[in-house]
Every structure is written in structure tokens, then in C-alpha cells.
Amino acid sequence: MWCYPKVIAHRGGGTLAPENTLAAMRCGFARGFRAVEFDVMLSADSVPVLMHDPQFGRTVPGHGRVCDTSAQQLARMDAGSWLGPQFAGEPVPTYEQVVHYCKANNIWMNVEIKPAPGHERETGRVVAQWTQRLFAAELAAYRAGGNDRTLPLFSSFSFDALAEAQDAAPQIPRGWLVDAIPPDWRERLSELAAVALHTNHKNLLPERVQAVRQAGYGLFCYTVNTPERARELLGWGVDAFCTDRIDLIGPDFS
Secondary structure (H helix, E strand, O other), X not given: OOOOOOEEEXXXXXXXXOOOOHHHHXXXXXXXXXXXXXXXXXXXXXXXXXXXXXXXXXXXXXOOEHHHOOHHHHHXXXXXXXXXXXXXXXXXXXXXXXXXXXXXXXXXXXXXXXXXXXXXXXXXXXXXXXXXXXXXXXXXXXXXXXXXXHOOEXXXXXXXXXXXXXXXXXXXXXXXXXXOOOOOHHHHHHHHOOOEEEEEHHHOOHHHHHHHHHOOOEEEEEOOOOHHHHHHHHHHOOOEEEEOOOOOOOOOOO
């Protein structure tokens, strides 16, 4: 069952900071959030970086693809100006930089593995390998009976990426991410030895909430942006959700 925080800041700072940046992590932290969700993709030189879109143009100006660009080049790009001049020059951070920030500030992480098309298995494997290295001390403590919340939770829409992550770092927990819950959800979660199902709240029904929880899995929803809907979902028995509106829904919302 779900043992993690209930309210999670989407992509670090929701609508208040440029997504998937250190500025976003600082923003969520300043608002009291000690749980964040963010997206991890591979650069051309197989360095995990924070990015949602496989192509430039929305949060990073220009043309081209993340998977064709080195981590060093990405670090020189502007991932902040699209949201406002106060964020001009905010770079694309590496996964390692964000992990160090979150660990230093006791922030729990939902790491969404976000492979560029055609890079599903490689991305799952590499992100898992980096995570094993970055959380070596926490994994050792966990093996000795430590707290689950010292480890991040992987999630992904890519079943193949999660399967690779499972093979590479089986002790890092996993949640399968789907838009609408498919008929074979039990079998798929079992294949991944997953701890949770992550789904779009817009496609959720109360009876499915109960079925998932009765099967012994946690249930996480994205992206819930009104207090009314958040309260309704919690009333149905949803374990946790992420939100862009960290100005309306605080970390202790109930």
C-alpha cells in the first residue's frame, strides 16, 4: 500500500516556476512541499536530465531533440524564460543535481522516467543505474530494515522502461503510469512487481479506486488542480495526487 506523501508538487513547482528545473524545486520547497514529481530523459551522451518534451520549442527555445543534445549543451540552454523574465537563464538540470538538492532538503521524489521515442529500454536502465549509485547509502540502510520513504519511486507510461528499471535496480519501487486503467492492470502491475498504479484522475471511477486498493496497490492520480476535486478523490480512497496549483492546494491538504 501507499507509504509516501499524499500531496506532491507537479514537476517541482507547479505553475509557479519553470517545470523540471532547480528553480521549481526551490519553489515547491518554499511552499512547504517535501514531495515532488519530475521527468527524467536522457541526453545524447546518456546523462539523465530533467525534461518533459523530447523536442525543444515549449520550455526550451529552438529546434532539435534532447536525445541529440549533450548534457553540457543542455546546461547552457535557457529553460526558464518561457515562464517569465525572472527565470531567464535557468538551465536544464541533471538528474544528479536535483537528487542532491532534494536529498539535502529531505524532499521525497517521484521520478517519472520519460524516454524519448525509441529510447525506452535504455532510459529505464540508465536512470535506474544512476539511481542505484545516487542512493547507495539509502539502499544499504533499506536492506537493513530502513524506511521506504528514503528511496524515490519510479513511474513511467513506458512499460518497457519500467521493466528495464526493475531489472537494473529491483529495490527501487515502481508505479505504472496510465491515462485510463486498462482491463489487464492487475497482470501488468504484477509483472513489474509494482507498488502503485498512477492514473489520470479524469478517467477514474470510485469502484475502480476500491478495486485497486483491495488488490493491495497504492493509487496515485495526476494532475489535480482544484481543492474540490482533490477532496472528492481523497473521499473515494485515492492515496495521493500531484498538483500544479501549489498555491491553492498545500502539502497538508485534507
